[in-house]
Amino acid sequence: MAILVIADHNNEELNDATLKVVGAAQKIGGDIDVLVAGENAGAVAEAASKISGVRKVLHADDPHYAKRLAEPMTELIVRLADDYDYILSSTSTDGRNFMPRVAAKLDVMQISAITGVESPDTFVRPIYAGNALATVQSSDPKKVITVQPTAFEAVGMDGSAPIEKIEGGPFPEVSEFVSEELTKSDRPDLASAKIVISGGRALGSAEAFEKYIFPLADKLNAAVGASRAAVDAGYVPNDYQVGQTGKVVAPELYIAVGISGAIQHLAGMTDSKVIVAINKDEEAPIFQVADYGLVADLFEALPKLQEAL
């Protein structure tokens, strides 16, 4: 059996999620190749060649792949698909964008956001905001799968797979990158940080995030997350949203500040190792999943916490 893993990257660095997708691929079993499609992404291909247990790296370098738009990515992956029984990517917004398109072109049903591999054709995936786990068996000849990285162990980086340059194309030319506005932050990446501190509606303003949450995050070397309510209100950018329809995180320590604990939020953080909740309402549902709950006004508790650390 052969498995193609689509690498997550930004043309400069390989994203850690790819190491976890390879971890999932090893559970399925078979020869694992990694596709790096990008523009001037040689460093990423080099990094991918070091992933443990990889047979070879396919490297397609072309300006069309600079932003990994769904249309050219799909055509490339479909072109390579004949040689593979499985095509895997992470649940990054890139993967979620092009993988279903690949699946439809191959006439197979994508298996979305798996959190477990039961056997080569049977997978576990959360449904209903994680309130249930479905075990599904695929009858499709080829399996197109997105992998929830937080659910799998990253493999090591002691490999030395050969890199094979491949041509790009076909290029459909129906979509074009115009611009991007990337959130700048020196803090660790939300998806892979060891500690995450998230703020909710209770913060009340962008300034409050800056005054109460960010300094604490810096002290703990933590990533900052947020509830949908805080993002909708514009306190922090959209990519901070943790939850069913945002990012799923599973850090060593998750600190929820002024977040009520709606099921949609819980779906994104209940796999964290230790959960702390700070909320002034002792009935808040977040306390039902918290290992340590502090009933307090955040505007008093956070400065104290900052000091105590």
Added chain:
Amino acid sequence: MKVLVPVKRVVDYNVKVRVKPDQTDVDLANVKMSMNPFDEIAVEEAVRLKEAGIADEIVVVSIGPEKAQDQIRQALAMGADRGILVTTDQEVESLAVAKILKKICEEEQPGLVIMGKQAIDDDRNQTGQMLAALLDWPQGTFASEVKKEGDKLLVTREIDGGLQTVALNLPAVVTTDLRLNEPRYASLPNIMKAKKKPLDKKAAADFGIDLTPRLKKLKVTEPPKRKAGIKVESVEELVDKLKNEAGVL
């Protein structure tokens, strides 16, 4: 330009579903059903495009049980012009939904399809991308802004690192994210008017598409429960526990 909006009848987002004791599925008996929230956002966006003079007709489609009529009527009350209900009592997977929608697109020839990024029951996030693939149209997923400029559609997308804007040729498929708009509530007069708007019914079986699921649900189980934690009395106690008990600081 005609805009097509597929809407799904799903469990209401406020319901915490439970797994059936026999582990065959979740228990949906007597729970509140609603339009998928992302689809409400899609309907709202279509109505705004119409109000802005960019769209001239909005057609709403739902594939599901007879009762999915309620969700189509809701969309009509929000401002859509007519509905198509494709009835079936079996669960239809995303790929088959996309194939039915493709046939409807071939018949209706919309200039744009706007749909939800994700149905909150199965959390698959794939039908829009699949429809775009089958039609060979470009896709603008997870949209937080949609603008028509000349003959292109500018779609700003919510991505992992922030926002990205792409220009798409039309026709195209757009899927909605939470920040695209805030859906309106239908007024009572509009709810009354919606009852008179045309609603076509078709049977899914008549589309000549194989609806057999590709994924067999072997079982549905409860996720592992977290052990109940403790309440700490002070910030000092919290820090002490995190350092000395949990060992995470």
